[in-house]
Amino acid sequence: MGTLSLRALNRATLARQHLLARSTMPAIAMVEHLVGMQAQAPFPPYTGLWTRLADFQPGTLADALIDRQVVRIVLMRGTVHLVSAADACFLRPLIQPLLDRDLRTNTQHARHLTDLDLTELTEAARKALAEQPLTAKELGAALAQHWPDREPSALAHAARGVLPLVQVPPRAVWGHSGLTRYHTAEHWLDRDLDKSPDPKRLALRYLAAFGPASVADLQAWSGLTRLREVTDTLDLRTLTTDDGRELLDLPDAPRPDEDTPAPVRFLPEFDNLLLSHVDRTRAMNDEHRKRLFGVKNGVFPGTFLVDGFLRGSWRITKQRKSAVLTITPWARTTKKDQTALTKEGLRLLDFHAPAAESKDVRIESS
Numbered sequence: 001m002g003t004l005s006l007r008a009l010n011r012a013t014l015a016r017q018h019l020l021a022r023s024t025m026p027a028i029a030m031v032e033h034l035v036g037m038q039a040q041a042p043f044p045p046y047t048g049l050w051t052r053l054a055d056f057q058p059g060t061l062a063d064a065l066i067d068r069q070v071v072r073i074v075l076m077r078g079t080v081h082l083v084s085a086a087d088a089c090f091l092r093p094l095i096q097p098l099l100d101r102d103l104r105t106n107t108q109h110a111r112h113l114t115d116l117d118l119t120e121l122t123e124a125a126r127k128a129l130a131e132q133p134l135t136a137k138e139l140g141a142a143l144a145q146h147w148p149d150r151e152p153s154a155l156a157h158a159a160r161g162v163l164p165l166v167q168v169p170p171r172a173v174w175g176h177s178g179l180t181r182y183h184t185a186e187h188w189l190d191r192d193l194d195k196s197p198d199p200k201r202l203a204l205r206y207l208a209a210f211g212p213a214s215v216a217d218l219q220a221w222s223g224l225t226r227l228r229e230v231t232d233t234l235d236l237r238t239l240t241t242d243d244g245r246e247l248l249d250l251p252d253a254p255r256p257d258e259d260t261p262a263p264v265r266f267l268p269e270f271d272n273l274l275l276s277h278v279d280r281t282r283a284m285n286d287e288h289r290k291r292l293f294g295v296k297n298g299v300f301p302g303t304f305l306v307d308g309f310l311r312g313s314w315r316i317t318k319q320r321k322s323a324v325l326t327i328t329p330w331a332r333t334t335k336k337d338q339t340a341l342t343k344e345g346l347r348l349l350d351f352h353a354p355a356a357e358s359k360d361v362r363i364e365s366s
Contacts (some may be wrong), residue, residue: 002239007258009212009241010308015254016209017273019265019305020318022054027061028069028084036081036091037272039072042172044268047083047302050266050351058174058351060298062182065169068189072167073090074160077104077223077275080167091195092164094202113153118145118162125159126184131170133181136160146362150233165195199230204250210276212239212249216321221276243281262308265341265349270300274310288330306337314345316352323353338363 004012014020023030027049029100030035049056063072068085075081078098103118104110119153120246122142128134128142139159140152147155159165164185170178186192187339198203206218213221214230250257267273273283280289288310292300301313304327312329325345333341353359 002237004212004239004241004247004255005258006242006281007308008255009247010256011260011262012212012249012253012255013210013264013273014308015256015260018052019273019308020256020260020262023052024054027053027056028064031070031082032084032087034209035202036075036083036087038076038079038083038275039172039271040080043174044270045172046174047266047268047348048271048349050348051267055123062174062176067175071185072172073164073185073186074099074263076221079270082172085191087166088166088189089191090197091202092185092198093193093195094199095223098226103158103161105159109151109154109157112149112151115157116150116158118158120146121155121158122162124164129163129165129182129184129187133183133271135179135181139182146296151188172254199224199227200234203227203230203234206247206276207236208252209251211253212247212255212270213277214245214247214279217247217277217279220278221272222282262305264337264344265305266314266344267303267305269302269323271303274300274303283308293328304341306341311337314348316349318353318356321356322358322360323349323356325349325359325361329363333363 011020018030030049030052037048039045046061049061063071070082070084071088072080073092074081074090075083075095103113124143124146125139128139135143136156140156143153143155144150155340165182166185166188167180168183170176170190173178184266202222203218206221207213210221210305211326215231218227219225235251237251239247239249241247254255274280274292284292294309295301302314302315305311311331312327314325314327318322325348327341327345341360346359349359351358
């Protein structure tokens with residue numbers, strides 16, 4: 001049994017997230033280490049890899065999408081994640097109970113799915129998708145031919161719940177745009193889903209990327225329940241925070257000293273660092289948590305870390321020959337912090353707008 005201060009917990013999590021020092025591992029290996037990257041918007045994973053890898057080029061991920069080495073699919077928490085092909089087949093069956101529950105409780109669609117024969121729907125959706133990928137609207141229209149009294153959008157939503165539907169390129173390919181079109185994972189990846197995926201492996205991988213953490217954290221990240229039954233069978237170390245919370249961890253996982261420097265880091269929209277624990281104090285204070293989760297329409301902004309903790313948001317605006325990064329601190333920033341933010345911000349602009357003739361970093365007053 002060990003004790004962790006808040007800063008030590010912060011540094012341990014940042015180390016697992018490769019936000020203390022950039023890694024040289026391949027991009028797909030990083031996606032797998034992170035157990036996927038939240039990706040309901042098409043391009044945040046590119047920034048998420050850029051901030052974690054020493055020399056990440058966007059074409060690397062774009063090529064991996066086109067080559068079907070990575071895919072975008074609904075997984076943890078019922079949200080779209082970018083994962084490797086292998087993880088799509090491993091994670092999707094594990095998450096099925098969450099999606100089954102959603103079909104019964106979804107506030108928008110559940111009432112339109114009452115007494116629907118899901119076996120028939122599965123077969124009809126597979127047949128509709130057999131010839132070519134379809135948008136949700138096209139899929140809903142095809143299914144409505146069988147169930148004309150049902151809402152087409154609800155039928156498409158149900159198909160996404162019962163089938164492992166991946167979003168296919170050119171959606172989310174860097175430098176391109178495209179409608180969201182779906183195909184089944186088995187067809188797109190030419191491989192079967194895992195028939196008996198081990199939830200123990202899921203728990204161990206979560207701790208490797210997000211630990212130390214509680215069972216409640218693991219359940220919040222995954223959207224699954226009753227995971228204490230899983231963690232109780234594992235050889236884990238128990239740690240206690242300064243405020244008395246019990247956390248679990250891998251015995252040999254990195255836990256840097258609390259005084260380890262944490263450089264400025266820019267995070268993309270919806271980064272899982274900020275979404276994967278019940279108690280988020282390891283990455284933000286309560287005031288900043290309320291500000292982040294109080295955004296309109298649930299659309300999280302890009303954010304940045306100073307000394308390892310959430311300190312504000314950022315946005316990039318582009319014109320024909322110029323690009324401006326606007327940084328909005330949510331707390332006082334020192335001149336040293338501003339210098340570091342400007343330096344790292346210029347790197348971010350080089351990544352997002354390499355052809356811009358003028359690039360400017362503007363830090364708003366806090």
